Amino acid sequence: MRLIEKVWFNNHPAKWLLLPMLLPLSAVFWLLSSLRRLSFKFGLSKSYNVSKPVIVVGNIGVGGNGKTPIVIYLVELTRSLGLTPGVISRGYGGQAPHYPYLVNNDSTTFAAGDEPILIQQRCQVPVAVGSDRIASAELLISQGCNIIISDDGLQHYRLQRDLELIIVDGKRLFGNGLLLPAGPLREGQWRLPKSDLVIYNGQGFNDKEAKDTPKSSNLSLHMSLAATEVCNLLTNERINLTDFIMINSSVNAIAGIGAPQRFFDTLTVNKLKVINQQSFVDHHSFTLADFSAFDDNIPLLMTEKDAVKCRAFCKANWWYLPVDATFSQVEQQILQDKIKAAS
Template identity: 35%
Template sequence: MKLPVFLHTALQNSWQRKGLLSTLLLPFSLLTRCVIARKRAAYQKHPERVYRTTVPVVVVGNLYVGGTGKTPVVIALVQALRAHGWTPGVVSRGYGAQLGDHARTARRDADPRLFGDEPSLITLLTAAPVAVHPNRPRALRALQRAFPEVDVVISDDGLQHLALGRDIQIVVQDGRGLGNGRVLPAGPLREPPERLREVNVVITNLTPGEAAPAADMSPAQHVVMRLLPQSVEHLQTGRIVAWPAWLAEHGQETIAALAAIGRPERFFTMLRHAGLTLATAQSLPDHDAYTGASPFDRFDAKTLVLITAKDAVKCRRFNDDRLWVVHATAQFSPADWADQVSHALRNVASPAPRD
């Protein structure tokens, strides 16, 4: 259940400092810490409960609740590992999809209603096979049965799913860093900040011109990611235009932007920083299913509407000639971080799987 807007805003603001609201919620955060500690202790005491497979597993997750930019990292990692000779596959929760006891698998043409918008986008852009289920080991086993050629698995989210063994852990954060450093609900963190001591890579997703957050305690490799518009695709016809050419052709027209992602303002800021003047910017809830009436009816008939690639997989049914999809490219510093991940994976010797 989504919180009312005013309560969501109040929490987000309180999570950036240790103010009154955060302090009042602190006793509940202590309970959260206890639950987290007991869960970790249970898996440490019974390592046989952790599912491990014959291929290496990379988990891409976050500590800060909500969207931090994991999907672009997963896509970039799939592409980089393939360039190094790997055959990657992806497992994911399949947020928003109605899943029963069995995991679903696909390679391309993954209906977002059946797989969730992010897995659908990942396989569309990378052609990597995906498997979805809240039980990550179940998804992994289904992936390997359907695609035995996969030799490295990337878990999209799942940092906190300790039942899935992993060889490399990547945390994605944004300019908010660790917020006030407290766990839910007094703070925005799913786990205490010291969890970063155990990860291999911390990727900070920044909007153009945004400063990096204060340094954390992690000994991991630190990477900065910035998303920049690369091309624009006309959703109805599939015509693709490079961003500079599209801006020159349409930049003087009335343009709106709409996004249903974790932090829509990142999308809008990226567009403005890339030279676009937006007449209006509309946000929808993250993972909005676009099942009702078209949200684009609110715009004037002559207004061009820019949407994210994540939203595009659910918007083709509207057959709206005004819709253009912005395809962003991720720029990393240092640029060779994924090369180092590939090198580390070569040295991984995963134990045999359990039945």
């Protein structure tokens, strides 16, 4: 974990050195973001409503909250309701030949970014990438999609939305509660009551923390991330997680996601002994040299997001652990009702 993240989430003593320098920058960030938000509210900047319903899945803080599993869940849920979904994404880190860019089976993470490739490969759903989310949405509508799911984009106020979901890491919550760069927040906690649903990812959210969370008239749901199988990068072989653990009680592990410790904790919870683990920054562009310290005789486990960037040079003993968002039946029904009302 980077030092600044320890300040944000772990109350690291370095805060006494860093916060006096960063708080003035946070004040500037607050001023600029507030002016931008007000410009849309009072019509000084124009927002646009596309011809099909839009669901925005976002967060008020930095990454690692669990947006991508929710997007995948919503793709399958909307399909079960008879809809034809498409996904739009900024495509962080990608360098597509043009924008908006329609992801296909031959697209690479270099062109589209890691999360769009993951979503397209997992769901076989149309995915459009680009900073202009309105153009991306229009492209998907022209492809026959009748509901648009925006992966991130909560603060992209140019695009009007019919349903807004805010995802919160149930363990880290809002860190020190400060705006960037002194804290992890892009918008303050006041933003939560203005969304349609707040979804807490994980079991760390407890009654005491609930009292500290801003009261709102909207609903709060709780999701879990479930892992049931592992997949081989080289052969695409799939093995039940329980069977894999019986064969391989010890593994190595890497994670280049927003909250890598969450992945390592998942392995521990599932009774896997991690011999050597290594964290990388979110959206890290992997090369074979990144894996030189690992023993090829020990299985290497990674996230599905990391796997899409490692297939070109993967080895026989490399595996990834896909995870799925899960809800109770009651909460799934709430999501269904919200989607039906929006569409």
